[in-house]
Amino acid sequence: MSRKPAQSLTLFLLLAPAxxxxxxxxxxxxxxxxxxxxxxxxxxxxxxxxxxxxLEFFTEPLYWRTFARTAIMSILVTAITLVLAFPxxxxxxxxxxxxxxxxxxxxxxxxxxxxxLVRTLGWMMLLRETGVISYxxxxxxxxxxxxxxxxxxxxxxxxxxxxxxxxMIVPLANALESLDPSVVEAGFDLGGSRWTVLRRIVIxxxxxxxxxxxxxxxxxxxxxxxxxxLLGGKNGLWFTEQIYAxxxxxxxxxxxxxxxMLLLLLSSxxxxxxxxxxxxxxxxxxxxx
Amino acid sequence: xxxxxLSWKLYIAAFYIFLFAxxxxxxIFAFNASPFPSPPWKGFTLDWFTGSGAxxxxxxxxxxPIWLDTIANSFKVAIPVALxxxxxxxxxxxxxxxAEFPGKTFLSMMMLWPLVIPGxxxxxxxxxxxxxxxxxxxxxxQTDLDFxxxxxxxxxxxxxxxxxTISTLIIAARLRKFDRSLEEAAFDLGASRVRxxxxxxxxxxSPALIGAGLVALLMSFENFxxxxxxxxxxxxxxxxxxxxxxxxxxxxxxxxxxxxxLGVGGIASVFALTSKAER
Numbered sequence: 001m002s003r004k005p006a007q008s009l010t011l012f013l014l015l016a017p018a019x020x021x022x023x024x025x026x027x028x029x030x031x032x033x034x035x036x037x038x039x040x041x042x043x044x045x046x047x048x049x050x051x052x053x054x055l056e057f058f059t060e061p062l063y064w065r066t067f068a069r070t071a072i073m074s075i076l077v078t079a080i081t082l083v084l085a086f087p088x089x090x091x092x093x094x095x096x097x098x099x100x101x102x103x104x105x106x107x108x109x110x111x112x113x114x115x116x117l118v119r120t121l122g123w124m125m126l127l128r129e130t131g132v133i134s135y136x137x138x139x140x141x142x143x144x145x146x147x148x149x150x151x152x153x154x155x156x157x158x159x160x161x162x163x164x165x166x167x168m169i170v171p172l173a174n175a176l177e178s179l180d181p182s183v184v185e186a187g188f189d190l191g192g193s194r195w196t197v198l199r200r201i202v203i204x205x206x207x208x209x210x211x212x213x214x215x216x217x218x219x220x221x222x223x224x225x226x227x228x229x230l231l232g233g234k235n236g237l238w239f240t241e242q243i244y245a246x247x248x249x250x251x252x253x254x255x256x257x258x259x260x261m262l263l264l265l266l267s268s269x270x271x272x273x274x275x276x277x278x279x280x281x282x283x284x285x286x287x288x289x
Numbered sequence: 290x291x292x293x294x295l296s297w298k299l300y301i302a303a304f305y306i307f308l309f310a311x312x313x314x315x316x317i318f319a320f321n322a323s324p325f326p327s328p329p330w331k332g333f334t335l336d337w338f339t340g341s342g343a344x345x346x347x348x349x350x351x352x353x354p355i356w357l358d359t360i361a362n363s364f365k366v367a368i369p370v371a372l373x374x375x376x377x378x379x380x381x382x383x384x385x386x387x388a389e390f391p392g393k394t395f396l397s398m399m400m401l402w403p404l405v406i407p408g409x410x411x412x413x414x415x416x417x418x419x420x421x422x423x424x425x426x427x428x429x430x431q432t433d434l435d436f437x438x439x440x441x442x443x444x445x446x447x448x449x450x451x452x453x454t455i456s457t458l459i460i461a462a463r464l465r466k467f468d469r470s471l472e473e474a475a476f477d478l479g480a481s482r483v484r485x486x487x488x489x490x491x492x493x494x495s496p497a498l499i500g501a502g503l504v505a506l507l508m509s510f511e512n513f514x515x516x517x518x519x520x521x522x523x524x525x526x527x528x529x530x531x532x533x534x535x536x537x538x539x540x541x542x543x544x545x546x547x548x549x550x551l552g553v554g555g556i557a558s559v560f561a562l563t564s565k566a567e568r
Binding site: 026131136 | 293297300301304305307308309310311312313314315318325326327328329377380381383384388390396399400402403405406407408409410411413414415416417418419421446447449450453507510511513514517518526527530531534535542543546549550553554557561
């Protein structure tokens, strides 16, 4: 098919916004931080190529420990979210009917339309020493003084799991929706226990949803900033905080850029590993979500 | 599996309490007549919304210039983001659904990419790149280019970088369902290209255009990670809230949160209604 000049002009004009968007806001900025991450300051205002920023990451324990901590806690948060969300998704997809089903799903969606900061504020008001839970425990006589539930790893995990739940429930419920009830019946008829049917039939069927949900929750958790900083306080120690500190507080952009590349690498590596381990592709996974 | 056990039902109930507890606490303590957003309950008041500050030393949200300015800043960002997201998203959807050219699969993969980049990384990369551009241009043109420095215009660009993916996907999904024979019929009846677009195609797309605009508005209002890296002296709502939460706030922050919940709830129900009309 030969194209008329007018047609290729139209195509050019239609493509222009997409190319500008991806070029100026995504590709070139990432090239910029990649280049920046390999530049070292050799004298005031003079920079040269070097691996110094990455070496600094590996030699300063605070940096790589925070990085490892962020990765491990994010995996933990993803696992807890999956376990908590599964019974809910199964109930919404397989048990609830008609209006009940629509309402349960809508009730799940509602809190997530509200800003992350409002949700975090709620948890701060519940958990802190002068907060609601501590007040109630003292009022009913369980504790004889105020208790601090905030500023520890438990609070950070709680907040992150809370923030990830919806993104786990929706893909799980979508995947479970297509499970044929007669297959489950057959499993029971053949003498399978509730647990066997769950493990051998339901979970394998839900695998695309499990992968999609886990990947999204992991990415959101690893890149989160407000929840670990506000609920963890000084003990939050999240890697995004280090990026912020280098860029905004200490104005050491090359170091911050190196941290940014490492975070991007971590996030991509885990997503890739998750897809490889379960034999799913990114396209179908994003479609699930 | 269709007969849920009692423990399963109890778990579901506990889960929904867990889901709504933090939001309820935020809403209830917006009306507490106390200078601190914590128990005990000291009586009902509307001072944190409209009070002049005579009782607690701090004015209510709706009369406090700090909060009013920050809400205005949020709108200054969200409205351009929503408009641009709809316009550019429509063009992108057209490219994805109608145009044929080499490299189209690659382009559609690239459009999904922003969704897997952490928001903080998007923020710092745009900050670093635009600073370099500004430095170069300022030297060359010998003028100050403040719109390329941290500030609301850079926040708009930063938010657009990933919101465009969402708006493109929403509009493309609707365009895919469009019956091309309707357009052909209009052409056969002698309509011009512009007229077909205006009277046939765009009216069909309008639920998705409104939906994409509302989603973009909400995402812009709530974005924190990318915005944090790009703000200058004018802070949008989430940034101001974050600052107050670190310092220890008054119940004014609960009042703002409640207003935000009501606003978001309103927009979300409009969105739910338009997407229902779509089916």
